[in-house]
Amino acid sequence: MSVTAAKGFQAAGIAAGIKANGNPDLALVVNSGPRRAAAGVFTSNRVKAAPVLWSEQVLKGGAVTAVVLNSGGANACTGPQGFQDTHATAERAAEVLGHSAGEIAVASTGLIGVLLPMDRLLPGIGQAAAELSEHGGEKAAIAIKTTDTVHKTAVAGGAGWTVGGMAKGAGMLAPGLATMLVVLTTDADLDTPTLDKALRDATRVTFDRADSDGCMSTNDTVLLLASGASGVVPGYDEFADAVRTVCADLARQLIGDAEGASKDIRIEVVNAASEDEAVDVGRTISRSNLLKCAIHGEDPNWGRVLSAIGTTSAAFEPDRLNVAINGVWVCRNGSVGDDRDLVDMRFREVVITADLAAGDASAVIWTNDLTADYVHENSAYSS
Amino acid sequence: MSVTAAKGFQAAGIAAGIKANGNPDLALVVNSGPRRAAAGVFTSNRVKAAPVLWSEQVLKGGAVTAVVLNSGGANACTGPQGFQDTHATAERAAEVLGHSAGEIAVASTGLIGVLLPMDRLLPGIGQAAAELSEHGGEKAAIAIKTTDTVHKTAVAGGAGWTVGGMAKGAGMLAPGLATMLVVLTTDADLDTPTLDKALRDATRVTFDRADSDGCMSTNDTVLLLASGASGVVPGYDEFADAVRTVCADLARQLIGDAEGASKDIRIEVVNAASEDEAVDVGRTISRSNLLKCAIHGEDPNWGRVLSAIGTTSAAFEPDRLNVAINGVWVCRNGSVGDDRDLVDMRFREVVITADLAAGDASAVIWTNDLTADYVHENSAYSS
Known part of the structure; x- marks a missing residue:
């Protein structure tokens, strides 16, 4: 069509x-x-x-x-x-x-x-x-x-x-x-x-x-x-x-269809003070190579989400942040939340929800995982 | 000691x-x-x-x-x-x-x-x-x-x-x-x-x-x-x-000793309008996954340097940018420069020089390449 x-x-x-x-x-x-x-x-x-x-x-x-x-x-x-x-x-x-x-x-x-x-x-x-x-x-x-x-x-x-x-x-x-x-x-x-x-x-x-x-x-x-x-x-x-x-x-x-990707990652930033801040936080999370590697390894490494959020200037208090991965709130109030072993990451789509507890704005950013195939596609020949 | x-x-x-x-x-x-x-x-x-x-x-x-x-x-x-x-x-x-x-x-x-x-x-x-x-x-x-x-x-x-x-x-x-x-x-x-x-x-x-x-x-x-x-x-x-x-x-x-690295990359930003801008440009270059993969592949892909510089707000004119890789000015005046085949990238240290032609400030940023080993180290287990 x-x-x-x-x-x-x-x-x-x-x-x-x-x-x-x-x-x-x-x-x-x-x-x-x-x-x-x-x-x-x-x-x-x-x-x-x-x-x-x-x-x-x-x-x-x-x-x-x-x-x-x-x-x-x-x-x-x-x-x-x-x-x-x-x-x-x-x-x-x-x-x-x-x-x-x-x-x-x-x-x-x-x-x-x-x-x-x-x-x-x-x-x-x-x-x-x-x-x-x-x-x-x-x-x-x-x-x-x-x-x-x-x-x-x-x-x-x-x-x-x-x-x-x-x-x-x-x-x-x-x-x-x-x-x-x-x-x-x-x-x-x-x-x-x-x-x-x-x-x-x-x-x-x-x-x-x-x-x-x-x-x-x-x-x-x-x-x-x-x-x-x-x-x-x-x-x-x-x-x-x-x-x-x-x-x-x-x-x-x-x-x-992103190069080398094995996971599509939907980053939902909720309860932000403004839509711009929600987008900024979502983009910052989406650019964490460490997090993208963890998702590739099906590791619900929420600490890498928090360390990314912490580099932004968005409104939030560290001890009020909550993070869910595929619906499991693995981080509550900036600290250890529900059992990370409950997170099922076998499927291609992974949803990360970052709750800033700072307002009522939200945004969704899409990214994907970082894989050895990405490295290969972008190092083995010029493109 | x-x-x-x-x-x-x-x-x-x-x-x-x-x-x-x-x-x-x-x-x-x-x-x-x-x-x-x-x-x-x-x-x-x-x-x-x-x-x-x-x-x-x-x-x-x-x-x-x-x-x-x-x-x-x-x-x-x-x-x-x-x-x-x-x-x-x-x-x-x-x-x-x-x-x-x-x-x-x-x-x-x-x-x-x-x-x-x-x-x-x-x-x-x-x-x-x-x-x-x-x-x-x-x-x-x-x-x-x-x-x-x-x-x-x-x-x-x-x-x-x-x-x-x-x-x-x-x-x-x-x-x-x-x-x-x-x-x-x-x-x-x-x-x-x-x-x-x-x-x-x-x-x-x-x-x-x-x-x-x-x-x-x-x-x-x-x-x-x-x-x-x-x-x-x-x-x-x-x-x-x-x-x-x-x-x-x-x-x-x-x-x-960075995780998985096979190349140490010295990014020299010269002729910037200010030291802060030189640092900003250097950091932006250092964070380009595409460039870091290219360096891993020993590919003098200077287009990825320019596309990174172009995302900054530093003072420069696109058609006055010059880029050297290991001393070879592969990009002159924002366009094709010396023969990229002259660039020897066999050694661990790679030097990228970005000339902004906008002043007399400079800065050096160190980074390394992005490799499948980095992905492995950061996906195979929690760290």
Whole structure:
């Protein structure tokens, strides 16, 4: 279903030869209208890849007719030549599709610090355009994979309208945003400001709260394109709910496919003084390598949760903290609680609940365990 | 040499039965004067172990006659009972040594959230006191080991006076301070304010700049005790230099013995706008799991250095950043620099130089690589 679930979109995914192993590496998503409204959210990393710098400019215009995405190279830290390559990519797509380059977004993922093989990428755009199809969403989702073991798609919607999307991302996943490329499409008949608000409302509580390894990417891009092809104008709440549902679904899939992970960890911070503090505490817990190793070993080592909480500036009293792991309150009032042997950690999902006893705000952060496989994937070869 | 290198100190290290495996687990360091001046620096974690809460109070008095240290249990997150246990430890040492409990510091290390076996610890204090010796420094250093593979000691000094020390710490090493217990002793004839200043000046640029795994402990304790037994009053600069030398030596040993590490990584941040920003950038680089995995794989993946720098708020322009790995400037002006194949990473020490081109301040942060052995050590059993 992916990006072609909504009416008015065509997509393709092909092997252009950017990846040495011959796997699919170039995707094209085209909005055939009648509307071409679009919103985007990008990495908050100050070191931004060339395609991010380019697409940020494109999105300022509020209209996107097509997105060119490549895996096999991030085109980050590639200097003026890298930016020229992104520009040339948009120009080639504009030429092939008969649109303005100023409405063509570009997204790249892969190794940082390497120039893209433009002699293969540019011809690939023509090839992808020739394969554009209303059923091409799956192929596009497959072409943007890097170390992902599966491609990720999701769909939601209402009466007569649909939101669909695809995502890639498996490592360098951290808030603001995770390392990922995401394209969402909808046939709802909505303008750019509405799309922008719905997208920001959704990413704030989904992708921004997935933190696999604390490492923020240079390339994160989340785009939402509206074709208006359904002719339906859903109410804001209903539409925002669908966008959030698709984002949450994709974010959950990203965590579930994180590099080397054997456990998905849901960190619930409750009774915080504010939502911001709940998020801060959740992220800090999610970044404790020691805790992530313990979870990998199915060890309910709650001391590592407390030592992480203690490094934050959130409101709490150490002797009022409570921590549950998979529902067993192993820490009560900052001290030894129920028997840790009662904690059953055999399943993939692990829930850590941190009760700050300081207010009534809460937040959920998703992360995963730290494993030898993660180390292997990120040390055995460049990525 | 350790804590008994300086005149006026006795020490012992014994197996009290706190550790299940029968290894040494209780150390005693006694200052026989004539002075009993002391300074201390403790973890900045807000979740503090009982012995930290106790010893912070003791140090406020500015005098320490003895330090009781145990491995085999952190006595952290153990509630009122844990604090009573620390108090009882000091009381027993006071009774055995004939001193006031208010001048006896206590330090503990090991698993968080478990009460200490006081039925074994308390008798151990009498046994350790019976074995006190002016040659007991090595045994004391051995008794405070947890996952350390070697014990750590260092010595420096001047004409007629000495500074010696011991340290433990192998995991949960992060600034402010690393997970460690450190006792430094000197026979220089100096008062508490001088010791305090020298200790803070030293830890700020040594232990506070060692970040093994980004995890801050609940138990970190660094003590500096002065006996005055040499009768020598060194100048401040000379003394501070010796304290810093011993701290730097011990900090380097901690990084060199970090859990599972195969590489020691020296991160030099140069041309920063301020020292604080240099430290911030260095720490951020040191906490990139992706970079630490790459270094483990001997991959000069400078893109992971840039993506880490980009998450900080330090002054820099992305297109003016330069990065060298082992002296090869693989990144110049934020883009591809010299050939990465020129980087030789076969040796244990790896030097990463990050040039922010934003000023003339600099700082060095030490960390190590992330390995499957680290994951194993921290997942296979509780620690």
